[in-house]
Each structure stands twice: as structure tokens, then as C-alpha cells.
Amino acid sequence: MNAGDDYRGLAWAHGALTVQRLGAMLAPVTFILEDGRQISPMHIAPWSNEPQAQALPGILRKLRGEWPCVPFGYSVPADGWPEDWARAMGPPESGEEIHGHSSNHEWTWRPSSRGSLSLTLTYPEGSPVEHVERTVRPDPLAPAIDIVLKIVVRRACRLPIGLHPVFRLPFETGAATLQFGGFDEGRTYPHDVEPGAALFARNKTFFELTAVPSRNGKAVDASRLPLAAATEELLQIEGTDGAAALVNHEEGYRVDLSWQKEHFPSLLLWYSNRGRKAAPWSERHLAIGIEPICSPFGLGPATALADNPIAQSGIATALEFSPEKSFVTRYRIEASAL
Structure with a gap:
């Protein structure tokens, strides 16, 4: 397969998109809003075209946009x-x-119907996962993209899984807002995501995104982005209604993400707010991950399958998979003008 086939794109009346084979990552995406403006809400890592990026792990090499994680964490x-x-x-x-x-390997293009892109990836022999499939289809009637993920397993297993949409943020502090309906409970990370770049108090619960406990004893409004502090943080939200939005006030648009909450009972918020100093991050990475998951903070399969504190509270941190029935989940990214 020649290098030119590492990316494929689609254009439709309401925008244009690109999918890359590495990680099957979706970005860049341009939506044409109902008022005629063009906006690009998906994040692309600032190092993705730098020569030294070729030495990075697959997931980081050309980090961008949205992709599926099987298993997550x-x-x-x-x-x-x-x-x-x-x-x-x-x-x-x-x-x-x-x-x-x-997340780390090049997928293979599959034949797909007109107006869509489809890829597949076969897993190593020892994995319980046989292969995964992904189809990206723009909505012909709207500035929106519908995505389907299919997981086929070799044997019955339990796995943490997640979706990994990462959105671009405006430069000005607080110029965007995270929005979703009510939720049951939020949790701060029980340790440091990045040494020296912590903001939220460890291992606390909260019930409003506008009042998250911080290390200095005060509450932080974690809904207004970018944050003022240089930080790298995670929050896990339980009991959402399967929808979230990022409102970019500076550029006058909102982007909505919706998913099947029966498959992803938690929402992980990844605040990558110039907090990581080491290369390739180099205090320049600014984005928000809005990630539907079935996982405990992305702590990996061993923790997800164990009797961890989130699982003890009655919230699934791994899903059951069977070779008798393929797993299929659907989700959507949609843009609109303010």
C-alpha cells in the first residue's frame, strides 16, 4: 500500500474529513455551519509533522481527533x-x-459504501480480540459524522473499552465551556496524572463540574476551558445521559458528542492544559479529551477487571464480549452555530 493511501478523505455538502490508517484517527474535520462559516473542532497534536515524531509510540506519532481504544487504558x-x-x-x-x-497500529482500508470510509485491524494471535472494524460516515443532511465500531472476539472475555475524541481549544482562558446534562457523581484522579502538574485534589468526589475540589482546598470551575493553570488532569464522570458538548464562545460554535451510554457508563475528561513538560508535549499541548469509557480512569485491563473502587460502587469498568455475537456501538459528532 503506497504512502498516499495512509490517509483518505470525504467531502459532503456540510464539510470535509480525513481518516488516517494509524490508529484509524479522524482529523482534520471541517464542518460548514448553517450560517456558512467553516470550523475545525478536532485537535491535531502540534508535533504530528515534526521529523522526530517518527520515533514516538504509535498512538503519539500523529495524535489527532477521534479514535477507538480496544482495550482502553x-x-x-x-x-x-x-x-x-x-x-x-x-x-x-x-x-x-x-x-x-x-491505537498504535495501521489499520487496513475495507470496501465501503459510497459516502463512507471503513477500516479493519486484525489483532495478534494471543489476543482475545480477533479484529475491530470502524466506519465513518458523514450525515449527508447535516454538519455531522456518524461512526460505528465493531469488535469481534476469538473467545469470551471482559475488556475495558473507550472512545477517544479530542477537541481543539481556543487560546484565551475560559473561552470555551464543557456542557452535559446532570450526572450522578464525578471523581478526581486518585494520584498524580503528571508529576508537578496536578490541579485537582486526589481521590475526591464532586457533583458539579463548576466546583471540583483542588489541591489548594478551593473549588475549581472545570467547565471553563482552557484552564488558567498549566496542568495535566483526569476527571471521571458517572451517570451522564450519553451526550456532551464543547461550546467555543470565541469562535461561535458548539460541537456535540453523543454515544450509547449502555456501552460506556462513564465519561473521562482529559485536561491536557500545557502541563506536560517532556518532549514531545513541551508545555504546548492544549486540548480536551471527552471520552466515553467503560474503564476505571483508563488504568489498564488488570485494574479494570479487578474489584476496583469504581466497580465496587456498581459501575461497570469492563464489558463482556462473546465470540457468538459481535459487539457494535454507534456514536455521533455534530457541529452547530451559536
């Missing part, structure tokens, strides 16, 4: 974690990759 050391979490945390599985095989 990655293992971290249990040192310094609260005891109830540390008990549930196991070592990385053999061959474990950050956010799964799907």
Missing part, C-alpha cells in the same frame, strides 16, 4: 496510591500497549 505503578486502589492494580499484561492495539 494502560497500567501504572501502584506506588503511593490509596490502599483500596493499590489492591486492585496489577502489572501490565504481556504485550500491553497504551490504549490498546487499535
